[in-house]
Amino acid sequence: MSQREILTNGNAFKRTDGRWGGVVWYLDEHGERKRKSFSGTTKSEVNKKMKKYIVEFNQDKNDSVESLKTLEEGLQNWLQVFKFPAVERTTYDRAELIAKNQIYPQLGKKVVGDITSADIKKLLNYWMTEGYAYTTVKKVYVLLNEYFRYLYQQEIITKNPMANVEMIKKANFMSAQGKENLPPTETITVFSEEEIEKFKAEAFSVFSNGKRKYQQAAAYILMLNTGMRTEEALGLLNLDIDLEQRVHAHSARCKRSQQARWRHCGER
Numbered sequence: 001m002s003q004r005e006i007l008t009n010g011n012a013f014k015r016t017d018g019r020w021g022g023v024v025w026y027l028d029e030h031g032e033r034k035r036k037s038f039s040g041t042t043k044s045e046v047n048k049k050m051k052k053y054i055v056e057f058n059q060d061k062n063d064s065v066e067s068l069k070t071l072e073e074g075l076q077n078w079l080q081v082f083k084f085p086a087v088e089r090t091t092y093d094r095a096e097l098i099a100k101n102q103i104y105p106q107l108g109k110k111v112v113g114d115i116t117s118a119d120i121k122k123l124l125n126y127w128m129t130e131g132y133a134y135t136t137v138k139k140v141y142v143l144l145n146e147y148f149r150y151l152y153q154q155e156i157i158t159k160n161p162m163a164n165v166e167m168i169k170k171a172n173f174m175s176a177q178g179k180e181n182l183p184p185t186e187t188i189t190v191f192s193e194e195e196i197e198k199f200k201a202e203a204f205s206v207f208s209n210g211k212r213k214y215q216q217a218a219a220y221i222l223m224l225n226t227g228m229r230t231e232e233a234l235g236l237l238n239l240d241i242d243l244e245q246r247v248h249a250h251s252a253r254c255k256r257s258q259q260a261r262w263r264h265c266g267e268r
Helices: 043-067 071-086 089-107 117-129 134-153 170-176 193-203 217-226 230-234 249-267
Strands: 011-014 020-027 033-040
Touching (some): 089 117, 117 134, 134 170
Antiparallel strands (some): 011 020, 020 033
């Protein structure tokens, strides 16, 4: 397939009807000589239209050339030009390693414009069956999704192959590898007596001018002593506290209700 090419910079001329015309000659993708005609009331207007057309033509040509690159050429260039300046160096290094180790070996030599959704799915399935971690395969998916979205938004490609590709569900991924998708175990850390005393001392500590370092020290101690979660402590109201019994009002009400039931049973 031939590359489209501008043959002239545009020729403006005055027509017999007094208006101005212009012509830009070019080669289409089949190598055929074609012309694009323009008209306007002034020579300047026609020249401006031809200039705009040539700029857009060359831009489309560049985009077309980009889509003819191999994935390795195109993705590597995108990483260096767009990804590198926008992220931390460690993030860029991880993305480049994913491209070099998990993408280029399988799809690197394929032309960008020829890559299909089936190619992407095959790539993801390949690394899944090879026993790679779910997080690694997901990084492959995320990187390719970001790259092809850029190409589509810039109209370098007319169809985004990632549009019909979803990341494999983790449960299915783990099942395909013969593994269970178990939720992470929650680890509960219990303070020692020494740590509790340090916590209390820090909670009520003050600056050299006597001002307290922490405004909610009492709340911290309450949560430490009761095991309350943050949202539970924030939801407390004055009527929730029984100052006489020195307990949570709900606990006091339950205790009184229980005592009443015991008395009632004894009377019977």
